[in-house]
Amino acid sequence: MKTNQTKIYFLFFFCAIIFANVSVHAQLEKEIKDYSRQEVLxxxxxxxxxxxxxxxxxxxxxxxxxLEELYELVLNKDVEIASKLSEQIFQSPLSTSVITGEELISLGANNIAEALRLIPGFVVREKTSGNYDVQIRGNDNIPPGNLMLFSENRSTLVMLDGRVVFNYAFGGTLWESIPVSISDIDRIEVVRGPAGALYGPNAVNGVINIITKKEKLKKLKTEAMLEYGNLNSLKAEASVSKAFAKKISLRVTGNYQQINRSQEEIYMWPLGNYMPVSFIETPNPLNLPRNIKPNPASDYFPDPELALQKYAGNAFLSYDLNKNISFRLSAGMQNSEVISSIIDDSYIALSRRGVQSKYANLGINIAKLNTQFSYSDGWMNASIGSDGFEFDYQLLQFKTEYDLVLFNNLHIQPGFSFDRSIYDDSNYIKTENLLNGKKTIEYQSFNIRLDYTFREKLRLVAALRTEFYNHPDDVYYPYQFVASYKINDKNLFRAVYSSSNTSPFMVDMYTNFDWKRVPVIPNVTAGLNIRFDGNTDLKLITMNMAELGYRAKPFKNLQIDIELFHSHTKNLSALMPDSVHVLLDKNTGLPISLTTGKPIYDAITQKPFDYIHVKYENLDVTSEQYGITANFDLMLGENLRIKLFGTYQHSKLENYYPLTIDQTISKMTESVYAEWQASWASTGNPFLGVVGGGTRPELSENMNNDYTPSFYGGGSLIYTFRKKLTFARSFYFYSEQEFTHKYGSTVIEAKFIDNLKIDYKFHKNNSVYFNARNLFNSDAAEFGFLDPVVGKYSVGLHLIF
Amino acid sequence: MKKLKIIFVVLLFTGSFAKAQSNSMFKALFIYNFTKNIEWPVSYNPDNFVIGVFGNSEITEELDKISKKKKANNKTIVVQKFSSIDLVPQANIVFVPISKSGQLKDILAKVKSKPILVITESPGLTQKGSCINFVLVKGDQKFEISKNNILSQGLKVSEELLLLGIKM
Incomplete structure (x- = not known):
């Protein structure tokens, strides 16, 4: 991290805190009758x-x-994510979950990604300490046998107070770069399944909205949390908040987190083992065509032990002019560095990633018109030490929606959105560069949603969005049709059919990368070894889903939610070899690479080649998933709450191309040589010039997708004794699954993870606690070829003044 | 199995008292507000404002919280728990929880002609002499108020308070 910048950011943060402290003047007095039950409590x-x-x-x-009403209040919380209207979760037309910040603190969740293990339908694997891959209902590692990038979730939309925090460079979410911490969260709302008609691109597997707290208390409130544990883990969170002048509320927060990896070694595929980082520098190990990495190990991993280090600061300001007009402004910055799964095509499984960003987010609510502007910019290096993965970026988002209510039972919600993301590596041009310039992804969309309720029993929802991108040229139409029927206050059935697509991603569209694995051969312009290209005509990943749901409240203290789903995902894309070329020496007829003395051999055929063209393309493979998720939420009295949930699903791939990217290159190399030799034999002379092309074998298979676990879920129990002592137990599990990378395959063992937090309030709301994540130290790796995940044990202090 | 049964019984037991716990905070806050609308003789309890709570009640803890933050009639609030009729303190307010409702008659006899506001929390007790009685009306926390019973204790009550309560 850049030390001076760090100091400036901390200075900014503490100045903000001082500002908040000295600005103690007035009070927030919302009309009492307008308070919600949640607010009153x-x-x-x-x-x-x-x-x-x-x-x-x-x-x-x-x-x-x-007590009856308390059950209702806790089990049947208000949510907004499924309709953009406040409604009780029992009535929600989509598969919806909500978890409060209070629960997350009670249960000891260390960060947002880990917190999602407490919500049904999530596959959450820890890659290295504190760094996670988060999937909703699977669909992971597609296509198998390619880069690690494609094994991670690229199709879930994550928002922070409605602001999209998506990584448009590669797709997916950089969880460590989300600037808020657990103590900033009011609640997390989740929709499982496509919701692009409501939220736009990337809401394919689902949507996650992290909603931050809004201070209502008149007096200045200061909150601090400090936690230290094994793996040198340190977590500090602090905030000051205050409501001013009846209408204004301010909250300033800061957080810091660090944790070490469970080991210093890194998996190196050619050796099939975890090796010390210094092995990177071993010249030409095992007669490989190249070194593990070209630069000294310290360029990549100056501190190979450090898994995560990050800090952030935020300020949240809200202004309620009256019942109809309100503003909410937030701004902040973050700086993070992690060692996590490799982004590029290297022989090692980890790389170091840094992200520094700042943001501003303004929400304006005037009567029924909701408008949001947000802007963020920053710097990212997705593989520090390697060339070509360093960018500056800017993200601009605007959206506005109106809620027109007719006859008290029909909502008509038209809207418009505009998004622009710019990534630019011009300032970091080196030998090899991914984009080679400034690239833009831009889209506009118009959307409308109709929500009609007939006699408070039958509800029909239709939503449609039209999306126009600068690339590709196609117009996309995510949609959603929902019908729900409330038999009575205790039983509700619902059905959903919906479709959503991702946005384009920078690497898929604009990759422009020359991988010079050996020095360029003089006078041979094509001697570039491997050329990677994006594809602006790619069709966007699209999922169609049908879902049936049933919710029941058999008792006042028990709520049951069952979902049956079937999804079909198409237009998956990945890097695939397009052609293989062998440059022939005009004098000898042999491959030029042999005559230069620095040949590159195909890894499998051991035949030399000189140039491979690899590009992003849509694959024929489609993913089918059938599954059921059940969720039980039970309260026993005021002090005990129990949740149990699980998903069983069957996943399969159709029209799957069974070769890895390297196996495909080998087949193509063989075909090039076969053509060359056939030509030579028929003419009696070696063919002079360039032999190129290569035929990709026409292969297609159907297979079970064993890369997604078939059974996963979890549960939690929170028990409070005399308002002083809280025991919070949670667990998470998934069944065995496989993982295939272009350099190898492995099995991810089934795992059951226990967590425990014991919190004792020693004075008012001030408490000390013990927090154990993975209580019984089940140390199996949770992600292919990455670190063993060990138990984390810490003690902490939580102060509220 | 036996352990499980014990745990289950404990859980049920916990649940049955949860309602009272939830209500107690609002009841305590109401009592604090009553002190602003009831007038005690100036010479009575000149140093402290005493609230007596008969037996065990969640409200004691809630009243304790208030006593640390607020004063009543410019006097320090003292919350005093007493466990028998013979130990009724010289209080400004006596709270009789639902578990002690059966002894209201004895309490009233003890506080007769003393400027003590008697507050209860069981249906029908204003008819039996309670000054203010907490009741649930369709799940909402309300209070019944008897002007006559308050006056007979030698206290004065504001019209505002009478308007907010259910007059009996």
Whole structure:
């Protein structure tokens, strides 16, 4: 990390805290009758003591303090993600989950990605300490046998207060670059399945919206959390917040986190083993065509032990002018560095990634018109030490939507969105560069959603969006049709049919990369070894899904949610070899690489080649998934809550190309040589010039997708004893699965992970705690060829003033 | 198996009292607000404002929280738990929880002619002499108030408070 920049950011953060502290003037007094039940329950004593008796009576009515109503309040929370309207989760037309920040703190979740293990439908694997791959309902490692990039989730939309935090460079989410910490979160809302008609591109497997807290308390509130544990893990979170002048609320927060890897070694495929980082420098190991990496090990891993280090600061300001007009502004910065799965085509399984960014996000709500502007820019190096993965980037988002209500039972929600993302590696041009310039992905979309309820029983929803991109030229139409029927207050059936697509990604569209594995051969312009190209005509990954759902409340303290789903995903894309070329010496007729003395041999055939062209293309493979998710949410009294959930699914791949990228290159090399030899034999003379092309074998297979676990889920239990002592137990599991990379395959063992947090409030809300993640130290790796994941044990202090 | 049964019983037991716990915070806040609308004789309890709680009740903890933050009639609030009729303190307010409702008659006899506001939390107790009685009406926390019973204790009550309560 850049030290000076770090100091400046910290200075900024502490100045912000000081500003917040000295600006103690006024109070937030929303109309009491407008408080939601959740808001009433969150009020603190100091605030309640300032209220008059009539106001307290109103609050008591809203709060509904009976136990039955408490069950309803906790189990049937309000959510907005499924309709962009506030509704109880029992009524939600889509597969929806919500978890509160309070639960996340009670259960000891260390970061947002890990927190998603507490929500149904997620496959969450820890790659290195604190770094995760997060999938919704699987669809991982497609296509198998390619780069690690394609094994990770690139098709889930993650938002922070409605602001998209998507990695448009490679697709997916860089979890460490999300600037907020667990203590900043009010709740996380999730929709499983395609929701692009509501949220635009990349809401393919689902949508996650992380909603931050809004301070309602009049008095200045200061909160701090400090946690230290094994693996040299340190976590610090702090915030100050205050409501001002009846209408204004400010919250300033900061967080820092670091943790070490469970080992210093790195898996190196050619050796089939975990090796010390220094082995990178071994010249030409095992007679490989190249060194493990071209530069000294310290360029890539100056501290191979450090898995994650990050810090961030945020400020949240909200202004409620009146009931109809409100503004919400947030701004912040983050700086992160991780050692995680390799992004490029190297012989090692890990690379170091750095991200520095800042953002501003403005939401304006005027009557029924909601508008959001957001801007972020930053720097990213996806593989520090390697050439070509360093960018500056800018993301601009604008969206506006109106909610027109007719006859009290019909919502018409038209909207417009504009997004522009720019990635530019011009400032970091080296020998090899991925984009070679400034590239833009831009799209506009128009959307409309109709939501009609008939006699409070039958609900019909139709949503459609039209998306126009600068590339590809095709117009996309994500859609969603939903019907739900509430038999009574305890039973609800629903059916969904929906379709969503990803956005284009920078690497898929604009890769422009020359991998010079040996020095360029003089006077031979094509002697570039491997050429990678993007493809602006790629069709976007698209999923269609049909889903049936049933929700029940058999008892007042139990809510059951069952989902049956079938999804079909097409237009998957990846890097595939397009042609293999052998340059022939005009004098000898032999491959030029042999005459230069630095031949590159195909890894399998051991035949020399000089130039391979690899490009992004859509694959014929499609993914089919059938599954069922069940979720049980139970409260026993006021102090005990139990959740249990699991997903069983069958996944298969059709029209799957069974060769890895390297096997394909070998087959093509063989065909080039065969053509050359046939030509030579028929003419009696060696063919002079360039022999190129190569035929890719026509192969297609159907197979079970064993790369997605067939059974996964979890549960949690929170028990509070006399409001002082809280035991929070959670667990997460997945069944055995496989993992295939272009250089090898492995089995990821089934795993059961236990977590425990014990929190004791020693004075008011101030507490000390013990937090164990992976309590029984089940140390199997959770991601192919990456680190063993060991138990993490820490103690912490949580202070609230 | 036996352990499981014990755990289950404990859980049920916990649940049955949860309702009272939830309500107790609002009840305590109501009581604090009552002190602003009831007038005690100036010379009565000149140093402290005493709230007596008969027996065990969740409200004691809630009242304790308030006593650390607020004063009543410019006096320090003292929350005093008492466990028998004979130990009824010289209080400004006596709270009789639902578990002690059966002894209201005895309490009233003890506090007769003393400026003590008697508050209860069981249906029908204002008819039996309670000054203010907490009740749930369709799940909402309300209070019944008896002007006559308050006056008979030698206290004055504001019209505002009478308007907010269910007059009996």
């Amino acid at each position: 969150e009020l603190e004593y100091d605030q309640l003591l300032e209220l008059d008796l009539n106001e307290l009576l109103t609050l008591a009515e809203i709060a509904g303090v009976s």
